[in-house]
Amino acid sequence: MLAALQTAALGAAAGHGAVNSGDIIFQLVAFILLMLLLRKFAWGPLMGVMKQREEHIANEIDQAEKRRQEAEKLLEEQRELLKQSRQEAQTILENARKLAEEQKEQIVASARAEAERVKEAAKQEIEREKEQAMAALREQVASLSVLIASKVIERELTEQDQRKLIEAYIKDIQEVGGAR
Amino acid sequence: MMDHKAPLYELFGLTFNLANVLMVTITCIIVLAIAIAATRNLSMRPTGLQNFMEWVVDFVKGIIKSNMDWETGGRFHLLGLTLIMYVFVANMLGLPFSVVVHDELWWKSPTADPAITLTLAVMVVALSHYYGIKLRGASEYLKGFTSPMWFMFPLKIIEEFANTLTLGLRLYGNIFAGEILLALLVGGLATGVGGTIAAIIPTMVWQAFSIFVGAIQAFIFTMLTMVYMAHKVSHDH
Numbered sequence: 001m002l003a004a005l006q007t008a009a010l011g012a013a014a015g016h017g018a019v020n021s022g023d024i025i026f027q028l029v030a031f032i033l034l035m036l037l038l039r040k041f042a043w044g045p046l047m048g049v050m051k052q053r054e055e056h057i058a059n060e061i062d063q064a065e066k067r068r069q070e071a072e073k074l075l076e077e078q079r080e081l082l083k084q085s086r087q088e089a090q091t092i093l094e095n096a097r098k099l100a101e102e103q104k105e106q107i108v109a110s111a112r113a114e115a116e117r118v119k120e121a122a123k124q125e126i127e128r129e130k131e132q133a134m135a136a137l138r139e140q141v142a143s144l145s146v147l148i149a150s151k152v153i154e155r156e157l158t159e160q161d162q163r164k165l166i167e168a169y170i171k172d173i174q175e176v177g178g179a180r
Numbered sequence: 181m182m183d184h185k186a187p188l189y190e191l192f193g194l195t196f197n198l199a200n201v202l203m204v205t206i207t208c209i210i211v212l213a214i215a216i217a218a219t220r221n222l223s224m225r226p227t228g229l230q231n232f233m234e235w236v237v238d239f240v241k242g243i244i245k246s247n248m249d250w251e252t253g254g255r256f257h258l259l260g261l262t263l264i265m266y267v268f269v270a271n272m273l274g275l276p277f278s279v280v281v282h283d284e285l286w287w288k289s290p291t292a293d294p295a296i297t298l299t300l301a302v303m304v305v306a307l308s309h310y311y312g313i314k315l316r317g318a319s320e321y322l323k324g325f326t327s328p329m330w331f332m333f334p335l336k337i338i339e340e341f342a343n344t345l346t347l348g349l350r351l352y353g354n355i356f357a358g359e360i361l362l363a364l365l366v367g368g369l370a371t372g373v374g375g376t377i378a379a380i381i382p383t384m385v386w387q388a389f390s391i392f393v394g395a396i397q398a399f400i401f402t403m404l405t406m407v408y409m410a411h412k413v414s415h416d417h
Binding site for chain 2: 020022023031034037038039041042045047049050053056
């Protein structure tokens with residue numbers, strides 16, 4: 001059936017009656033040969049490269065995914081670290097503030113105590129000085145009175161003087177009494 | 181073209197049309213040259229011809245994948261690639277010119293000869309039967325002829341021959357008709373000065389259309405090859 005049809009087609013096409021049996025065999029051989037050569041020289045290497053590229057890309061994607069995960073992990077770590085250090089800084093600051101507060105209290109307290117002490121000492125000093133001054137004055141007065149008395153006694157009192165003196169005394173007394 | 185004789189040659193009781201032998205050889209050489217040129221400097225980052233070759237490879241892969249799963253179809257990749265390139269180049273060869281020596285037609289598309297296209301078609305169908313038996317087992321393969329009903333058997337037998345004939349003759353008819361029209365335009369119309377001027381435009385148009393037809397036919401041939409393959413090797417149809 002096939003052959004008959006082929007003959008008919010050929011007859012119509014090429015204008016002769018014989019089947020080109022040689023062409024058929026040649027075509028078949030040529031095609032198979034072409035296929036083999038293509039596989040050896042073109043298809044094989046090309047497929048190799050394409051497969052290689054496919055693997056390469058797959059690898060790259062995998063690696064990128066891995067890197068991304070790593071980066072994410074690192075980021076998380078860093079974030080954690082940052083949070084920690086921030087917290088630490090906060091604690092340190094808090095501690096320092098507390099310490100400063102305490103120190104301030106202490107300093108103020110000690111300063112206050114010191115001032116109190118100095119004031120007390122000054123007061124005592126003043127008291128003592130006053131005491132001393134008083135004592136010295138008293139002594140001075142006493143010695144002066146003695147001196148005056150001795151001077152007075154030393155002078156010879158005239159009658160007139162005595163009189164004058166007595167009068168002055170009396171006057172004084174009178175004045176005092178008058179004032180009363 | 182129609183009235184030219186073929187350069188026949190007898191050897192070992194076989195009849196050779198030397199024009200066919202020549203053109204088949206040239207087609208093979210061109211396909212091989214393109215393929216080798218495209219894959220000479222292979223690199224991971226493809227450039228130029230390698231891109232083109234990879235596109236063809238992927239294109240054929242797409243054809244196969246549209247018919248069967250890649251696990252079964254992967255083995256037909258090389259066949260599909262060779263077919264599409266061979267048929268395309270063969271279709272193109274007859275377009276630019278035809279050479280007639282001593283009233284014998286030497287340069288033409290090898291696919292403009294039914295013996296050539298039917299050879300390819302028979303090869304494809306035979307391969308489909310071979311792989312049908314190989315991949316599904318003889319009993320499964322035979323069962324394919326009586327499914328879904330036993331009385332489908334004669335129709336199935338006819339289908340096989342019809343497939344073969346349509347596959348081969350479709351290609352032959354398209355290309356042969358294209359070349360005939362080209363021969364008519366160039367050889368029939370372009371006789372005088374006016375005729376030549378009148379023939380230029382339709383010739384160019386028809387050549388452009390023939391390029392399109394040649395490409396489409398190469399695609400269809402490969403596509404149908406894979407359809408028949410899938411029909412024979414796939415388990416569910």
